[in-house]
Amino acid sequence: MPETQLHGPKPGGAEPVAPMSKARAAVLERLRSSDGTINVEELAVATGQHSNTVREHLEALVANGFATRTTSVSTGRGRPAWRYAPAIAETSPRGYAALAAALAAQIAATSEKPAAAGELAGRRWAHALQDTPAISTHSATVDRAFRARVAAELAEAGFGIQGNAAATDFTLTTCPILGAARENPEVVCAVHLGLVKGLMEGSGMAEDDVELVPFAGPGACTLHLPSVPAT
Incomplete structure (x- = not known):
């Protein structure tokens, strides 16, 4: 199984462990x-x-x-x-998790760039989830509102998430498709990264600064969101 690191850890952050065999x-x-x-x-x-x-x-x-x-x-x-x-369990129904694993395996087997395909799928997932207009005004108040909305959408999608609206780093304690992530981390973790990037479209945040560190700690991943630039 290939090593996977998506927008690897920021300086001083925890090193991601290798995906499970x-x-x-x-x-x-x-x-x-x-x-x-x-x-x-x-x-x-x-x-x-x-x-x-x-x-x-x-x-x-x-x-x-x-x-x-x-x-x-x-x-x-x-x-x-x-x-x-x-110690932890998937949050999705068994059939949904099996479908996710099958789709991830198909992308991994047929795509020349599995991570890019996964990220695109994640963006489409975000577009399907969003029912409110994008936030585009740069301010501390809007920054907190945006982070709260991202956290709420991730929780609604089945992630366990820790961190308040003022946080830069969030801890993802559960995953809706953990089994699929272990089988094909290059695809599934890219889907999750694309989901976050899709949710932050129009926020003013730099997408390239988003970091998702798979398995950064025992039973959890780390999500880093950049701050909205000052105006």
Whole structure:
């Protein structure tokens, strides 16, 4: 899977981690589809991977904030086995997430420039979401109003978002199509970047200064919006 960095981190920001391998993503997806907690052996059978390999994936998922672990009830001698559960989940219905994954895979397989195609799709998504006219007056009041509107649109689209209207950096804590993002980050993260750029059209903000850092922290991405230039 190719490395993905969209308008990479601003100076002093956190470095994005490499996108998850398909083998590790398979463990995470199986973890999310299970009812309750699940142990290493059960995941090894479900994914067709060796238990030692699955254990390494699970430890990495826990370390990066994508999974949690608890000890199982002891039934005799020896150390109780670890049982695992997902730390975060997708916010979209399963069918919608599967469709998003299929579309992202199609773009990745057929487009000469998958990231550019994804960004264009994101802009079209933004145009479909917007039902209010673009904001074009440059002022601190309008700046806050615009940021609040972007945050509200992202939340309505299924993102978990932290940051107030005066913030420059927002934390995206959940993703409506997280599984698709892990399978084809070059496409899906570009869609999300295009969504933000589409929402900010007419704001006076410089689009080239928008930064989306995938997986900048445990279980979250970082979105940086530039300030509206002073008049």
